[in-house]
Amino acid sequence: MRDREGVERFWVLTAAALNVFVLYAPQPLLPFFGSLYGVNEPTAGLIMTATMLPLAIAPLSYGYLLGYVQVLGLLRLSLLLLAILTALTGFVQTFPQLLIVRFLQGMIIPASLTAVMAFLAQSGKPGASLQRAMSLYVAATISGGFLGRLLAGASSAVIHWQTFFYLLAVILAFCCYMIQPRQTARSAVGKSAPLDRSLAALAAVRPCLPVYLAIFLLFFVFCGALNFLPFRTMELTGSRSGLLVGVMYCGYITGIATSMGAGKIINLAGSEARVMIGGYLLFVAALLGMLIPHTILLFLLLFPFCGAMFLVHCVATAVVNSRAEGNRGMASALYVSSYYCGGVLGSYFPGFIFNGLGWGTMVAALAAFALLGVAFLAVFFRTTPKK
Numbered sequence: 001m002r003d004r005e006g007v008e009r010f011w012v013l014t015a016a017a018l019n020v021f022v023l024y025a026p027q028p029l030l031p032f033f034g035s036l037y038g039v040n041e042p043t044a045g046l047i048m049t050a051t052m053l054p055l056a057i058a059p060l061s062y063g064y065l066l067g068y069v070q071v072l073g074l075l076r077l078s079l080l081l082l083a084i085l086t087a088l089t090g091f092v093q094t095f096p097q098l099l100i101v102r103f104l105q106g107m108i109i110p111a112s113l114t115a116v117m118a119f120l121a122q123s124g125k126p127g128a129s130l131q132r133a134m135s136l137y138v139a140a141t142i143s144g145g146f147l148g149r150l151l152a153g154a155s156s157a158v159i160h161w162q163t164f165f166y167l168l169a170v171i172l173a174f175c176c177y178m179i180q181p182r183q184t185a186r187s188a189v190g191k192s193a194p195l196d197r198s199l200a201a202l203a204a205v206r207p208c209l210p211v212y213l214a215i216f217l218l219f220f221v222f223c224g225a226l227n228f229l230p231f232r233t234m235e236l237t238g239s240r241s242g243l244l245v246g247v248m249y250c251g252y253i254t255g256i257a258t259s260m261g262a263g264k265i266i267n268l269a270g271s272e273a274r275v276m277i278g279g280y281l282l283f284v285a286a287l288l289g290m291l292i293p294h295t296i297l298l299f300l301l302l303f304p305f306c307g308a309m310f311l312v313h314c315v316a317t318a319v320v321n322s323r324a325e326g327n328r329g330m331a332s333a334l335y336v337s338s339y340y341c342g343g344v345l346g347s348y349f350p351g352f353i354f355n356g357l358g359w360g361t362m363v364a365a366l367a368a369f370a371l372l373g374v375a376f377l378a379v380f381f382r383t384t385p386k387k
Helices: 002-024 027-037 041-065 071-089 095-123 128-155 161-178 195-227 229-237 242-260 262-269 272-289 295-322 328-346 350-357 359-383
Strands: none
Touching: 002 041, 002 071, 002 095, 002 128, 002 161, 027 041, 027 095, 027 128, 027 195, 027 229, 027 242, 041 095, 041 195, 041 328, 041 350, 071 095, 071 161, 095 128, 095 328, 128 161, 128 242, 128 262, 128 295, 195 229, 195 272, 195 295, 195 328, 195 350, 195 359, 229 242, 229 295, 242 262, 242 295, 262 272, 262 295, 272 295, 272 359, 295 328, 350 359
16 A cells, blocks of 8 residues: 555655646747747746746635646646646647747646645644655645756757657646546545635635745845846857857756755754745845856756755745645645746746846845745744744
C-alpha cells in the first residue's frame, strides 16, 4: 500500500512539474516569437500573460469544484486537455491564435495545480509533514519551470520549435495515463461544499491575506524580472539565441535546493517569520544587483534571486495551509490565485517601463514593490499567532 502511495505521489508531482513546464516553455523564445510575428517586447510578453491571466482567476472556482469531484480525476482530465492544447500550439499560424491557445492552457493549468496542492495537503499533517509535502510540490514546480525554459531554449538550436511542443504533448498524455485514482481517494474538502460552507472557508483563511498580498508581489517582481530577461540578455550580448537565454535560467537549480531544505532552514533560523522575511530581503538584494550591466554577474545573481524566491514561496504554502484548518482546498485555491495574479501583471506591465525607460528603471521599480511585500509579511507575523 505504501509503495502504491509513493508511486501515486510521484506521478502527481510529475504532473505539477509538467504543468509549469508548459507554462514557462515559451519564455526563452519570446525574442524569437516577437521577430516571427513582428511584435515589440510588451506585446511578445503577452504570450506569458495570456496563460497567467486565467491562472489568477480560475483557482477559486476550482477550489469550490474540488468539494464535489475526486481530486485525481480532475487532475487526469486537466492533463488530457492540456496535452491537446499543447499539440495545437504547433499548428497556430498567427499571433492571436497563439494567444488563444495559451489562454486556454491557462484555464486548464490551475485545475492541475490546485488539485495537486489539495492532494498533498490532505495527505500531510500540520507541522513538519505538511512542510515536506509543500516542499515537494514547490520543488516539482521549480523543476518544471527550469526544464521548460532550458529545454525549450536548447531545442530551438537543434529541432524545430513546433516539434518540441508535439513531444511535450505526448509526455503530458503519458502522465495522464499513469495517474490512476484509487476508488477510496477523497475529494479535497469533503462530499459537498454549499455556499455557506464556502463563505465560512473564505472567512477562515482571511487572516492570511497579508501573506497572499506578499506572494502576489513576490511573483509580480519575479515575473517582471525574468520575463524581460531574454531582452536584457539580448541587449548585453547582441544575441537572440534561445539556448543562451535558456542557460541563464540555471539559477532555478538553487530554488530546488532551498525548497527541499526549507524545514531545516526554518529549524536553523528559529521561525518561519525569520526565513520568509530574510529570504524576501535577499531576493531584493539580488534584484538590485542586476542593475550592474554585466552578463556573467546577471547569470550569477539569478542563483540567490531564484533560491530566495522559492524559499519564501515554499514556506508560504505551508504557512497558509497550516492556518486553514479544514479549509485547505480554499487556502490552496486562494494561494494559487494570488501567486499567478502577480504573475499576470508582472509578465506584462513592467515591459512598458523596460521599453520606455530601460532595464535599470524597471529593476528599481520592481525592488520598491518587493519591499512592500516584506512589509506585508512583517504585519502578518506580528498580528497572526502560529497554530
